[in-house]
Amino acid sequence: MGLTAHSTGMGALDQGLQIARRAPGDRVIALAGNPNVGKSTVFNELTGLNQHTGNWPGKTVATAQGTHTYRGSDYILVDLPGTYSLLAHSAEEEVARDFICFGGADGVAVVCDATCLERNLNLVLQTIEITPNVVVCVNLMDEARKKQIDIDLEQLSRNLGVPVVGAAARSGEGLRELMEALSSVTHEGRPTPPDPIRYTAPIEAAIASLQPLLEEKLAGRLSPRWVALKLLDQDDSLTASLRTHLGFDPLADPAVAAALEGARARLAAEGITPEGLRDRVAAAIVLAAEGACADSVTLRRAESRDRDRKIDAVLTNKWTGIPIMLALLAAVFWITITGANYPSQWLSNALFWVQDRLTDLFVYLHAPDWLHGALVLGVYRVLAWVVSVMLPPMAIFFPLFTLLEDFGYLPRVAFNLDHQFKKACACGKQALTMCMGFGCNAAGIVGCRIIDSPRERLIAIITNNFVPCNGRFPTLISIITMFFVGAAGGALSTGLSAAILLGVIVLGVVMTFWISRLLSHTILKGVPSSFTLELPPYRRPQIGKVLVRSVFDRTLFVLGRAVAVAAPAGLLIWLMANIQVGDASVLLHCAHFLDPFAHLLGMDGVILMAFILGFPANEIVVPIIIMAYMATGSLTDMTNLFALKELLVQNGWTWLTAVCTMLFCLMHWPCSTTCLTIGKETKSLKWTAISFAVPTLVGMLVCFTVATAARLLGLA
């Protein structure tokens, strides 16, 4: 469902793995699965929460938990990050594995993609090796039916030795059956199913030589067969986790250590090196998955996958891919700008009508002037501006973007742009984190966890702010409308606005490439690391649900933030404008103080001050500018963009001011929430400071260059 209030802003931060059982009878269920199989949808449907969903691998980067009551029992569901395996090659895999092993889960539901079942069974088989209390939830059965894939769930269940249920979580299909299966698995326990994966004889012999010893040491806490295999595999991360969670250090135990050494020697004698063992284990799992699917999955028509290939042939085509990407973005902007005009007008008319009534009320009550000034002209008016100017574009852009996300387009963007990221020695998945940044930079920063290499993740974090978030779009849109196309409306002028906005975004993307490249050659030196990028099947977006949920969610979120941030800011501005020090107001003093520096950047003191005050939320920058000008200049009724432009021009705005304000809006410090998130994600003050400084310095440099060049050329 795209980003939600829950997954953006402060909600983007981690919840950790602390499970609070409210009653001893509560069952803890871990939801595991490959990335992008609808795990979060299953989670949301069952818990009623709004975990971010969307059609691209890696959205769930943090764990989330919620509860579901079924037949009188409470189930605590834990949404684990999507992983392809539990072999702990990455941070997410380690989180998922450790939770399944040590998190106290009573059962694990492994969610699978029915359209790509064999690959998903890898994880299923690995999970069954750890615990018998597994239910396989074959999700996206509706998509599989469309693709003419038949799945014999009963046969699959026989092959795997655990319950298998089919589901289409988006429409709620199969979730009852899933809960029923989980209920029986967690309440009654299960006989240990036959070992799902059989290895070659020497490996089985090595496992057998360790298993009885471990069985005694582990005392039923973990599968001894699985631990034996991991020990043979020299899985250090598991040994560390065993120490932390069970207080059992197998390598420090003389009996285990000796047996392990013997087993390894015997393997070596058979010509199986540690690397060779891993290969054989991996191959055994893949072949077991192939075997489990052989008689349970049938593809009725081989061509049924052709639809996706046909779409890809256009959307990721050498020649049409990038033009279509730009056209789609421009179309989204055009719809946003066109669609936002009218509601903006209605909202401002309505809200300023209310302001007049409020004033009447204050007069009627004989309230003192300062109270009316502070509350109505300060707090209320800035709120009204935030809501009327900022809300409509956000409420339109957001669901549109979410539709593209649900459809599965974002990984294609990453595919189209990857080469540029490689040239910048960065990760192609950075494109996905940038797309997240369109919604909310804080969410984009958290999304950077999908990038495995720490160096590349830092690059993505530092440059994320070059993508303007939802809160900055309306600022750009209103300036473009006022200064470059006129507020006359009409398809042509909104088309032009969209084209200019597209240009600004492209500039942000180009800056991202340059700065990433610069970072790769200076403070974050390195070569691009390997990566695999999955291009998931296209899915029909749930249009109605997306519209309702994201408008509703975003509306509440933005209004909440407006109250929390804009209201005190409005009060502050009013106070600054009305408290006189010497011969001028505090506001004028501050503006005058910032003026010389701001002038170098092509702006003025008020604008720079608005950006500084907008640190908690970029949505309030334009309203603060307007408030500040109105407080110092004549108070006229400002209900549309014409009048607004007049106000700005009266205060010395030229086209250069507009350009520099837009550039600075695109490139300046991240908002406070984003900074906090960066601090939390990097756990380093240094990198937070760098993430703050890089876009700020770049923005200042660009603004200074543009302003100076324009002035020298006599253009402004």
Added chain:
Amino acid sequence: MNSTQDIARLGALKEGQTARVKDILQEGTMRRRLQDIGIIEGTRIKCLQKSFWGDPVAYLIRGAVIALREEDSDQILVETVGLHRSAEGLKS
């Protein structure tokens, strides 16, 4: 059926060609990751589509579409299966 089989790098496949994995030269984490997505000896891989700059390239691997960069696909050795263009994808 075509019987001429050549060892090539996966990265050398042309769009539409299918090949069978012979060996993975990558070591360490990337080798594991390739195995996780089902690339082992004998796995069929079809080259679907190159991107604008010719890199990365999208491959069909066990029913999933995975894009790989040149550096990585060059580390996977394959036997080309030449003319088997219509049979791939039946198994997934």
